[in-house]
Amino acid sequence: xxxxxxxxxxxxxxxxxxxxxxxxxxxxxxxxxxxxxxxxxxxxxxxxxxxxxxxxxxxxxxxxxxxxxxxxxxxxxxxxxxxxxxxxxxxxxxxxxxxxxxxxxxxxxxxxxxxxxxxxxxxxxxxxxxxxxxxxxxxxxxxxxxxxxxxxxxxxxxxxxxxxxxxxxxxxxxxxxxxxxxxxxxxxxxxxxxxxxxxxxxxxxxxxxxxxxxxxxxxxxxxxxxxxxxxxxxxxxxxxxxxxxxxxxxxxxxxxxxxxxxxxxxxxxxxxxxxxxxxxxxxxxxxxxxxxxxxxxxxxxxxxxxxxxxxxxxxxxxxxxxxxxxxxxxxxxxxxxxxxxxxxxxxxxxxxxxxxxxxxxxxxxxxxxxxxxxxxxxxxxxxxxxxxxxxxxxxxxxxxxxxxxxxxxxxxxxxxxxxxxxxxxxxxxxxxxxxxxxxxxxxxxxxxxxxxxxxxxxxxxxxxxxxxxxxxxxxxxxxxxxxxxxxxxxxxxxxxxxxxxxxxxxxxxxxxxxxxxxxxxxxxxxxxxxxxxxxxxxxxxxxxxxxxx
Amino acid sequence: xxxxxxxxxxxxxxxxxxxxxxxxxxxxxxxxxxxxxxxxxxxxxxxxxxxxxxxxxxxxxxxxxxxxxxxxxxxxxxxxxxxxxxxxxxxxxxxxxxxxxxxxxxxxxxxxxxxxxxxxxxxxxxxxxxxxxxxxxxxxxxxxxxxxxxxxxxxxxxxxxxxxxxxxxxxxxxxxxxxxxxxxxxxxxxxxxxxxxxxxxxxxxxxx
Amino acid sequence: xxxxxxxxxxxxxxxxxxxxxxxxxxxxxxxxxxxxxxxxxxxxxxxxxxxxxxxxxxxxxxxxxxxxxxxxxxxxxxxxxxxxxxxxxxxxxxxxxxx
Numbered sequence: 001x002x003x004x005x006x007x008x009x010x011x012x013x014x015x016x017x018x019x020x021x022x023x024x025x026x027x028x029x030x031x032x033x034x035x036x037x038x039x040x041x042x043x044x045x046x047x048x049x050x051x052x053x054x055x056x057x058x059x060x061x062x063x064x065x066x067x068x069x070x071x072x073x074x075x076x077x078x079x080x081x082x083x084x085x086x087x088x089x090x091x092x093x094x095x096x097x098x099x100x101x102x103x104x105x106x107x108x109x110x111x112x113x114x115x116x117x118x119x120x121x122x123x124x125x126x127x128x129x130x131x132x133x134x135x136x137x138x139x140x141x142x143x144x145x146x147x148x149x150x151x152x153x154x155x156x157x158x159x160x161x162x163x164x165x166x167x168x169x170x171x172x173x174x175x176x177x178x179x180x181x182x183x184x185x186x187x188x189x190x191x192x193x194x195x196x197x198x199x200x201x202x203x204x205x206x207x208x209x210x211x212x213x214x215x216x217x218x219x220x221x222x223x224x225x226x227x228x229x230x231x232x233x234x235x236x237x238x239x240x241x242x243x244x245x246x247x248x249x250x251x252x253x254x255x256x257x258x259x260x261x262x263x264x265x266x267x268x269x270x271x272x273x274x275x276x277x278x279x280x281x282x283x284x285x286x287x288x289x290x291x292x293x294x295x296x297x298x299x300x301x302x303x304x305x306x307x308x309x310x311x312x313x314x315x316x317x318x319x320x321x322x323x324x325x326x327x328x329x330x331x332x333x334x335x336x337x338x339x340x341x342x343x344x345x346x347x348x349x350x351x352x353x354x355x356x357x358x359x360x361x362x363x364x365x366x367x368x369x370x371x372x373x374x375x376x377x378x379x380x381x382x383x384x385x386x387x388x389x390x391x392x393x394x395x396x397x398x399x400x401x402x403x404x405x406x407x408x409x410x411x412x413x414x415x416x417x418x419x420x421x422x423x424x425x426x427x428x429x430x431x432x433x434x435x436x437x438x439x440x441x442x443x444x445x446x447x448x449x450x451x452x453x454x455x456x457x458x459x460x461x462x463x464x465x466x467x468x469x470x471x472x473x474x475x476x477x478x479x480x481x482x483x484x485x486x487x488x489x490x491x492x493x494x495x496x497x498x499x500x501x502x503x504x505x506x507x508x509x510x511x512x513x514x515x516x517x518x519x520x521x522x523x524x525x526x527x528x529x530x531x532x533x534x535x536x537x538x539x540x541x542x543x544x545x546x547x548x549x
Numbered sequence: 550x551x552x553x554x555x556x557x558x559x560x561x562x563x564x565x566x567x568x569x570x571x572x573x574x575x576x577x578x579x580x581x582x583x584x585x586x587x588x589x590x591x592x593x594x595x596x597x598x599x600x601x602x603x604x605x606x607x608x609x610x611x612x613x614x615x616x617x618x619x620x621x622x623x624x625x626x627x628x629x630x631x632x633x634x635x636x637x638x639x640x641x642x643x644x645x646x647x648x649x650x651x652x653x654x655x656x657x658x659x660x661x662x663x664x665x666x667x668x669x670x671x672x673x674x675x676x677x678x679x680x681x682x683x684x685x686x687x688x689x690x691x692x693x694x695x696x697x698x699x700x701x702x703x704x705x706x707x708x709x710x711x712x713x714x715x716x717x718x719x720x721x722x723x724x725x726x727x728x729x730x731x732x733x734x735x736x737x738x739x740x741x742x743x744x745x746x747x748x749x750x751x752x753x754x755x756x757x
Numbered sequence: 758x759x760x761x762x763x764x765x766x767x768x769x770x771x772x773x774x775x776x777x778x779x780x781x782x783x784x785x786x787x788x789x790x791x792x793x794x795x796x797x798x799x800x801x802x803x804x805x806x807x808x809x810x811x812x813x814x815x816x817x818x819x820x821x822x823x824x825x826x827x828x829x830x831x832x833x834x835x836x837x838x839x840x841x842x843x844x845x846x847x848x849x850x851x852x853x854x855x856x
Contacts, residue, residue, distance in 0.1 A: 182572075220589075235675050592850075625783075
C-alpha cells in the first residue's frame with residue numbers, strides 16, 4: 001500500500017484524525033477499529049456500572065435476614081438483571097470487543113480488521129440489544145424475573161417482560177457473532193508479512209479460539225430463545241411440558257451455548273495475561289506453543305461439557321458420568337496455561353506495576369475458581385452444593401476474578417497506548433489492593449455458606465448464615481469503592497493526565513509497541529515485516545528459538 | 550453483509566475476495582447451526598415420540614414437498630449458472646438467470662402458502678383445539694413443522710431480497726465480470742437455503 | 758500459510774455442463790428418496806433418507822458452492838462446524854438414549 005499521499009492517515013494519531021465526519025459523528029460513524037473499540041470501552045463499562053449497582057443493592061438487601069430494602073419480587077428481578085447485564089453486556093463482549101478490536105489488528109501488523117463496516121454494525125447491534133433488554137425494566141408487566149438462564153417452563157408462564165429480554169439477548173448474540181466472524185477472517189487474511197500463525201502473539205491465539213466459539217455456539221442460543229418466544233406468542237408446543245415438551249431439552253440447548261460462552265469470556269482474558277506476564281518478568285514466554293494450543297484445547301473440550309450444569313435435572317446417569325469426565329478434562333489445558341505463566345515468572349526480573357498486579361491476581365483468583373469448578377464437576381459433591389452460593393462464589397472467582405481482572409489488567413496495560421496519556425500509578429496500585437481485598441471478602445464467604453447449605457438466589461436466610469452475608473456485604477462496599485477509584489483514575493487521566501508519545505510504555509516486544517502512541521489511523525507508517533517470535537528477551541530468546549523447532 | 554474491505558473514506562482500497570467469501574461462509578455456519586439447534590430438538594422428539602411422529606407426518610402432502618424440492622434445486626442451478634455467465638461477460642444471460650431464480654423462489658413460496666393454508670383450514674395450527682386434542686408427539690411435530698418450515702420460508706424471502714439487490718447491481722454494472730463477489734455471496738446464501746431444505750424435506754414429509 | 762495473502766483471487770468456476778449434470782443428479786436423488794420412502798424399510802427409512810440428503814448436500818456444497826475449487830482452509834472450516842454439530846448431537850443422545 002502506498003501511504004505517502006495520505007499523511008494524515010499515518011502521521012496524526014487516530015484520536016486527532018479528521019475524516020469526512022466531524023465531532024460526535026466522527027466517532028459514531030467511524031469504521032476505524034480503534035474508535036469502535038473506544039465506543040465499546042465506554043458502553044461496556046457503563047453497562048458494567050449498571051450491573052454493579054444491581055449487585056451492590058442485592059448485597060445490601062442480604063446484609064440481614066428478612067426484608068431490608070426491597071421486596072422479594074424486586075430482588076428476583078435484580079439478580080436476573082444483574083446476570084443478564086454482566087453476562088451478555090459485560091463479560092462476553094468485554095475483552096474481544098474492546099481490546100480485541102483495538103489490538104488484534106495492531107498485534108497482527110494490519111491496518112484494520114477484515115470488515116470494518118461490519119465492525120461498526122456490531123457495536124450498533126450491541127447498543128440496540130442492550131437497550132431492548134433494559135427497556136423491559138420500564139414496560140408494564142415488570143422486569144424479567146427468571147434468572148439470566150430463562151429456564152422453561154417458568155419463562156413460558158411468568159407474566160414479566162421475558163420477550164424483550166430474550167430479543168435483547170438474541171440481538172447481542174448477533175453482535176457477538178459479527179465480532180467473532182470478523183476476527184477469524186482478520187487472523188486468516190490480514191497478518192503482516194512474515195507473521196505465520198506461530199509468530200502471532202498469544203492474545204491473537206486466544207481471540208481466534210474465542211471467535212470460533214462465538215460463531216459456532218451463539219446461533220444455538222439464538223434459536224433456543226426464538227423457540228421460547230414462539231411458545232409464548234403463538235402457543236407452539238416445543239419445550240412446555242403441558243404440550244408434551246421436555247424442559248430438560250431446553251436446558252441442554254441453553255447450555256450448549258452458555259457453557260462454551262464461559263470460554264468466550266475467559267479465553268481472551270487468558271490471552272491478555274499471556275501478554276502481560278512476559279513483559280513484566282522480562283522473560284520470553286515459557287511454552288508458547290502449549291499456551292497457543294491450550295486455547296484451542298479449551299475451546300474444543302469446552303464445547304463438550306455443557307451438561308455439567310444439569311446434574312440434578314433428572315438427566316440420565318450415563319450422560320452425567322460422561323459429562324463429569326469431560327469436565328475434568330477441561331482442567332488440563334487450563335492448567336497448562338497456569339503452569340506456563342508461573343514457569344515464565346521463574347527467575348524473571350519481575351516488576352509489580354499495576355498491569356502485572358492484576359495479572360498475578362488473575363492467576364490466583366482463577367486458580368481458586370478453577371479448582372472449585374472441579375469440586376462441582378464431581379457428581380456426588382455436586383448434588384450437595386448444586387444451586388448453593390458455593391456455585392455463585394465459584395463463577396464469580398472465574399468470571400470476575402478471571403475475566404473482570406483480565407479486563408482491568410488489559411486496561412492498565414494498554415491504556416497509555418490507547419489514549420497517549422499516563423494514569424496515576426499510585427492510585428492504580430491502591431485501587432488494585434482494595435479491589436483484591438474487597439473481592440475476596442465479598443465472594444470467599446459464599447464458598448463457606450454454600451458448603452453449609454445456603455441456596456443461591458434466595459431472598460431470605462436462616463440466622464446462622466448472617467455472619468457470612470455480613471462479611472460479604474462489607475466486601476462489596478470495598479469492592480465498589482475500589483472500582484470507582486480505578487475508573488476515576490482513568491477518567492482524570494483521559495482529561496488531564498500527563499501526555500506521552502513514548503511508543504513502548506512497558507518494554508513490550510509485540511507489534512503494537514512499535515507504532516507511535518497513540519497509533520495513527522492506519523496503525524503503522526509502513527506495513528511491518530515480521531522475522532521472528534513475538535516474545536524475545538535476551539538469553540531466554542534462544543531457548544524459545546529451540547522450543548519453536 | 551460487507552463484501553469488500555474498504556478502509557475509511559476509501560483512503561485505502563483493500564480488496565480481498567477470498568476474505569469476503571470466508572466471511573460469508575462463517576456467516577453460513579451460524580445459519581446452519583441456527584437450524585442445527587432445531588434439528589437437535591427434532592431428533593430428540595422424534596426419538597421419544599417415534600410412532601406419533603410417523604402418524605403426524607402422514608398429514609403432510611409429500612407431493613407438494615417433492616415439488617418444492619425440485620423448485621429449490623433448480624433455482625440453485627440457475628443462480629450458480631448466473632455467476633458463471635457473469636464471469637464470462639454474458640451480462641444479460643446472468644440477469645435472466647437471476648430473475649429466473651427469483652421466479653422459482655416465488656413458486657416455492659406459493660406452494661408453501663397453499664400447503665400451510667390447507668393445514669390451517671383443517672384446524673391444524675399452533676394452539677388450535679384440533680391440534681391440542683392430539684397426542685403430545687403430534688403437537689410437537691406440528692409445532693416444529695411450523696417453526697422450522699416457517700423460518701426456512703423467512704430465509705427464502707431474505708434470499709429473494711438479496712438476489713434482487715444483486716440483479717439491480719448487475720444491471721447498474723456495479724456487479725460485473727471483474728467484480729462479482731457480492732453475487733457469489735448471495736449465491737452461497739441461496740445454496741444454503743437449498744441445503745437446509747434438502748434435510749427438512751425427508752425429515753418432515755418422508756417419514757410417514 | 759496457504760490461505761495467506763492472495764487477494765483478488767478469481768477461481769475458475771465449473772462450466773455450464775458440470776452444473777447441469779449435478780442438477781440432474783440432484784433431481785435423480787430426489788426421485789430416489791421419494792421412491793424409497795414408499796417401501797417400508799422400518800427403522801432404516803430415516804437412515805436411508807438422511808444418507809441421500811447428505812449426498813445431495815455434498816454435491817451442492819462442493820460444486821454449486823465451489824468448495825472443490827476454494828482454498829483448503831474452507832474445507833477445514835466446514836469440518837469444524839459439522840464436528841461441533843455432530844458432537845452436540847451425540848452427547849445430547851447420551852442423555853436421551855440411556856434415560
